[in-house]
Amino acid sequence: MRAIQQDRYGGPEVLRLTEVPDPEPIPTEVLVRIVAAGVNPIDGKTRSGGGFAPVVGPPPFIPGWDLSGVVAETGYGVTRFRPGDEVYGLAFFPRRAGTYAEYISVPSRQLARKPATVGHVPAAALPLVGLTAWQLVEAADVRPGQRVLIHAAAGGVGHLAVQIAKARGAYVIGTARTERHAFLRELGADETVDYTTIRFEDAVDQVDVVVDLVGGDTRLRSLDVLGRGGLLIPVPRGEPDPTGPAAKRGIRVLPIIVEPDHVGLAGLAAMVDAGALRVSVTATRPLAEAADVHRAMEAGGAVGKTVLVVDPAQAG
Numbered sequence: 200m201r202a203i204q205q206d207r208y209g210g211p212e213v214l215r216l217t218e219v220p221d222p223e224p225i226p227t228e229v230l231v232r233i234v235a236a237g238v239n240p241i242d243g244k245t246r247s248g249g250g251f252a253p254v255v256g257p258p259p260f261i262p263g264w265d266l267s268g269v270v271a272e273t274g275y276g277v278t279r280f281r282p283g284d285e286v287y288g289l290a291f292f293p294r295r296a297g298t299y300a301e302y303i304s305v306p307s308r309q310l311a312r313k314p315a316t317v318g319h320v321p322a323a324a325l326p327l328v329g330l331t332a333w334q335l336v337e338a339a340d341v342r343p344g345q346r347v348l349i350h351a352a353a354g355g356v357g358h359l360a361v362q363i364a365k366a367r368g369a370y371v372i373g374t375a376r377t378e379r380h381a382f383l384r385e386l387g388a389d390e391t392v393d394y395t396t397i398r399f400e401d402a403v404d405q406v407d408v409v410v411d412l413v414g415g416d417t418r419l420r421s422l423d424v425l426g427r428g429g430l431l432i433p434v435p436r437g438e439p440d441p442t443g444p445a446a447k448r449g450i451r452v453l454p455i456i457v458e459p460d461h462v463g464l465a466g467l468a469a470m471v472d473a474g475a476l477r478v479s480v481t482a483t484r485p486l487a488e489a490a491d492v493h494r495a496m497e498a499g500g501a502v503g504k505t506v507l508v509v510d511p512a513q514a515g
């Protein structure tokens with residue numbers, strides 16, 4: 200099969216189109232013919248030797264965790280799918296997966312039926328960011344009327360977290376640059392703050408839950424808007440660790456790493472099909488251009504998610 204493989208850690212130029220043997224499903228697994236693969240910031244971090252590189256293990260490997268495609272074959276004992284079913288999922292995260300390819304074999308319970316009302320491209324953009332948003336809202340136990348502040352609300356995870364928190368009845372405040380405020384309002388955000396012109400802690404207070412999708416000093420400054428009993432959810436891993444200062448103020452900290460989960464995927468698909476969840480894809484590129492997609496993602500300033508199209512005939 201055709202696949203993007205990297206033979207060493209490094210910049211986007213290490214992503215090369217090549218031919219590798221087709222995977223074969225073991226019992227419990229489903230062989231998926233991939234139509235589209237979502238690209239996420241963690242793909243780039245891992246490519247360069249950071250992110251989950253220690254978990255993925257040394258190159259060569261095929262990057263990528265998000266996929267949407269069609270079941271080609273089911274391994275022994277799989278009951279949930281048949282050849283021809285349209286599925287989507289987050290494969291093996293954070294272990295080595297390889298969705299920048301024509302085929303992947305995935306445990307059946309890491310897949311769910313693709314949302315019926317959208318094509319493979321939006322479906323491929325959804326698993327990692329959608330499950331992150333789903334699982335963090337669930338972990339925070341967001342309740343009606345709670346004030347939820349989401350940093351980087353217009354980004355991949357953020358724009359879905361806004362909609363899922365709203366669906367649970369929260370009052371949602373999102374930070375993003377002004378150009379993206381109309382988008383956030385359309386998604387249901389109640390308040391928007393331009394983090395480039397205003398210190399968010401001067402504009403917002405009395406927050407019950409902060410979803411920090413930025414890290415760095417945003418994480419520590421977020422403690423100023425949370426009251427005693429409030430909750431901070433740090434999403435990107437790494438320093439600074441807010442646990443000590445948070446504990447002194449009676450604030451809980453709940454770091455989260457997204458996990459493959461077919462129940463969450465089915466929940467996301469149901470919301471999409473009910474018209475209650477919109478996933479924003481701003482660009483599609485052919486599989487062979489994965490390096491350029493990583494370059495654009497890392498140059499910054501790119502708006503929204505990009506999806507790699509593996510099978511243009513099926514992508515719609």
Ligand SMILES: NC(=O)c1ccc[n+]([C@@H]2O[C@H](COP(=O)([O-])OP(=O)(O)OC[C@H]3O[C@@H](n4cnc5c(N)ncnc54)[C@H](OP(=O)(O)O)[C@@H]3O)[C@@H](O)[C@H]2O)c1
Pocket residue numbers: 239240241327328331350351352353354355356357374375376379394412413417434435436455456457501502503504
């Ligand atoms: N723990 C996990 O399992 C997990 C899962 C998913 C993602 N992540 C991590 O979470 C982070 C966000 O992921 P993503 O996919 O949503 O990224 P993304 O789509 O690239 O969105 C990032 C957005 O951050 C905004 N931003 C930058 N600096 C900001 C600041 N100081 N304050 C507020 N917003 C700021 C920018 O929005 P504007 O355009 O509005 O300026 C940018 O579009 C990444 O570091 C990713 O690796 C972790």
